[in-house]
Amino acid sequence: MKSFVRLVASERLKLSKSFIWLLVPLSPLLALAIGLLVSFDSYDISESQAKYAMLVSAMSSFHSMLFLPILTGIFSAFVCRYEHGSGGWKQLLTLPISRTALYCAKFIVVATLIALTQLLFFGAVCLAGAYHGISFDIEWAPLLMAIGGSFLACLPLAALQLLVSVSWSSFAAPLAINVMLTIPNILVLNSAKIAPFYPWAQPMLTMLTFSNDSFNGSAPTISNMLITIAGSFFVFWAAGLLYFNRKEV
């Protein structure tokens, strides 16, 4: 366990002084800008909880529909980037670490970056709320659940992207695949039949549980989402581990 912590620390060191840290606050900042521009005037809402629901709904649409899945792909590609150049895998894998541990360490770094993004998003919601003078006296649990659930929904995507990033030495190709699978979200989210089973739509669906609205009026149940998230995570994760352990370097 101690050696695993050291391995994660080593992975983190590689990300220091890199531009990846600029990408983390990007989407929350954009969401903040949207949040500041939201106008409650044309709606007759007085309740704080409802106001937050509307605020989050506006702020999270781009964030959870497009940016979060795409950022997940970028983070995954990024943690493999340095190894693909100039024989880095060879050096790394001749060190006394198991491939499974290394794969997990890289995954944890990606997950941490997504978690940071979500944390900043939560901060952006609070800031926008304060700007509009909405009382903080609301139930926070559903919002935190939505943001946390959205984070969990990104993990299967991270697992798949890590698999693709490990196998292809190109930085752009995994990103292209990722964007290709994320863009259909715009359509898929409107389908009550497909959306609950489309992994790339889950970050948005989990986020929508807070504002209780859905694109077509029939919000998928939490259990349905959990099955999709856990199922796709297991498949992508197992495939990635299996592939990485057999990869010839």
Next chain:
Amino acid sequence: MNEWVIETKGLSKRYKGRYAVSNLNLKIARGDIYGFLGPNGAGKTTTIRMLLGLIKPSNGSVHIFGKALNKDKLSILRRIGSLVEYPSYYGHLSAVDNLEAIRRILDVPTARIAEVLDIVGLAKEARRPVKGFSLGMKQRLGIASALLGNPELLMLDEPTNGLDPSGILEIRELIKQMPKQHGITVLISSHLLSEVELTAGTVGIIRQGELVFQDTIENLHQQAKGSISLSVSEPELAMTLLKEHGINAIMNDSSILLEQTNNETIARMVKRLVERDHSIYRVEEKRKSLEDLFLQIVGEGKRA
């Protein structure tokens, strides 16, 4: 019981039906510098990748420090330092941070980073980002990271690739002192015999995936037999004279070449020639260079 640091038995690697390495039996003794030679594409790097567990052999076994590689991989790797093909580096980080990333995994004291940087002579450049390093400096950084974990065995795959002559000399001196000063066994691969000739104690020569020579460098020297070349005033007359005395010689341009090189024969021959008033300009010993022998072994695939 087992004095070999590396021992492979019937090691083979097959790619799509073609053997990149076949039936390799390497034996590398403790404290030795083993020169692993072969032309490009002979299977050197493939072998080293198998020795490091980067790829799985199709057949055969690898034992390092007397333990099976496929069973004790991590504990074996902990005692090995390696540099495969190109030095790997994180360009945006300084030399110190590059080593720190590896140090965290190996769990050696922080002071070790300064030590290895000192050994490879990079102490002054330690804080600069590595992307601004010259190839020679990157190569030295690669060797520094290989040394970081106080390895007992160092595997260097073409460590002088792309270096200028002074860089090659520097690396050679560095490698030479490893067994003496640090008790490290070194496996160094190269496609140039001249490069390992001065450092290695044992050489293994690989050709098309097969080991065609494995012996000490002294024995390789002995295989490189010499010949005597005579340069005289009238070579044709001299030839007939030598034939009369039953000495086998070959005419080569205007000089006479003798395969036998024992002292009596030479003395007798020179005496006869002088008696017949031949002017002898030169008596030279011509040694076949190791490089010639290497090319011959690699070219013909003569089994030794």
